[in-house]
Amino acid sequence: MEKQKSIVSLLKAKQDTILQEWEKEQFSAGKFRADLISPDELKQQMRDFWDSLLKALGQEERVDLSDEGWKPVRSLLTELSKSRAKLGFTPSETALFVFSLKKPIFQLIQDTFQNDPARLQKELWDLNTLLDSLGLFTTETYIRSKEEIIRRQQEEMLELSTPVVKIWEQIVAVPLIGTLDSARTQTVMENLLQEIVAASATVAIIDITGVPTVDTLVAQHLIKTVSAARLMGAECIISGIRPQIAQTMIHLGVSFQDITTKATLAEAIKYGLSQVGYRISKME
Amino acid sequence: MEQIPILKLGKFLLVTIQVDMHDQLALRLQDELTNRIVKENAKGVLIDISALEIVDSFIGRTLANIAAMARILDAETVVVGMQPAVAITMVELGLSLPGVRTALNVERGMEILSSLVQVDSDAPPPA
Amino acid sequence: MLLLRRDSFPLQSSDDIVKARQIVRTWAAELGFKLVDQTKIVTASSELARNAYDHGKGGIMIIEAIEDGDRKGLRLTFQDQGPGIPDIEQALKDGYSTSGGLGLGLGGAKRLVNEFHIESTVGKGTTVRIVKWV
Known part of the structure; x- marks a missing residue:
């Protein structure tokens, strides 16, 4: 619990830098889909996700997405993946929303714990596991909502194609x-x-x-x-x-x-x- | 004792099945209907099954038997009002009610019976 | 495979066949079966309940609501301690009847459901298990 808090406070203290770096990643050439989403909207999504992530990390001792404390993060990512599936983002582009957070966070951890290799490895591993599971969650939700769209279209086609x-x-x-x-x-x-x-x-x-x-x-x-x-x-x-x-x-x-x-x-x-x-x- | 009412409408008998029939009740209906055909000298029987939620092989056989017995007693049988879901299930089950006339509703069934009996009475009397 | 709910009912009179039909109808509607599929599973249960009662000298029906992945279904098991069926393959053919009926009971019921399983031992009895998925 103690350690978890320290990571949370570290992330909070450096959040401006992290968000800036993360933004750079998101808006870098070839990654930002200007045709599908506006910069303001994307920034808002990043801000919301970051806030709910910090809140969940501060509340929950274990990092288990099925825990109650992670519910806001899950529902936020669900919304995001669903809307991206509808808008026409690819699965990788959708997952990248989370994965692009790795670079700035890892950089921060590396700088902070460079003199404590054991701690460094432990924190990196924990955060990596967390971001991976969040990224996979977006992919899964993305695919599920695509399937839902296909199923609904099939039903509509059945109805449409058989007028009496x-x-x-x-x-x-x-x-x-x-x-x-x-x-x-x-x-x-x-x-x-x-x-x-x-x-x-x-x-x-x-x-x-x-x-x-x-x-x-x-x-x-x-x-x-x-x-x-x-x-x-x-x-x-x-x-x-x-x-x-x-x-x-x-x-x-x-x-x-x-x-x-x-x-x-x-x-x-x-x-x-x-x-x-x-x-x-x-x-x- | 449970009973399915049989109404007399001119030359015809009308049976409206409104309960989920158990097997004995179906057999009793078969008995009573044949008796009434003779007693009333009926020329046609309308069986309204629009309230029936299923027709399984037993009920199907009973309907076919009633039609066959009625024919021997010189009466035509029309089964009316079968629900689409029931019809689809019967086809899947392999039941086709051979020898039984069908109609969408009581009104259409009446028309069919009237036209059949009409033809009969138009025929010249035996010499 | 997940068992959501389970119950069992006797098949000792022709009234029990009617009751079995009504119970299957209620469960099927609650699970979300479309009307046509409700009608199919109810008709199949009527055939099999009658078999257990007429030829099996009475028996029981076990009704189970099941879930497999994201699909739900109804599993019905009809058990009797009757004389058993010597030749199952023959009994599944249309037109086969020992009771003077149309002989559509077993084969017909099989066509109305997704899964059909029959086990019979001469002198011991017969068990028929059917599954229909929503």
């Missing part, structure tokens, strides 16, 4: 575009069935004109959707099957027997309308 549209009273359609994987096909299936209930539709059209390939798994999902719709009391039509897809399906041994298929969306709509009692005809 109402064609006419009792007829809904879902135009599928792009490659279908299992997760997406499942979302389509659930959305379509929900929409059948919401619109009291008796005919549902799945148009796969925009789907480049259909493998066995996707074909199975389509067949399951048709069966589920049938159990609910709606007829499902698959339209827009391109010649290549028809060929692959036969080669794969997937049969769409018992399922109404139409070559084009227009044909499917015409068929659907006739199922619910309408006819398309040309005006005189």
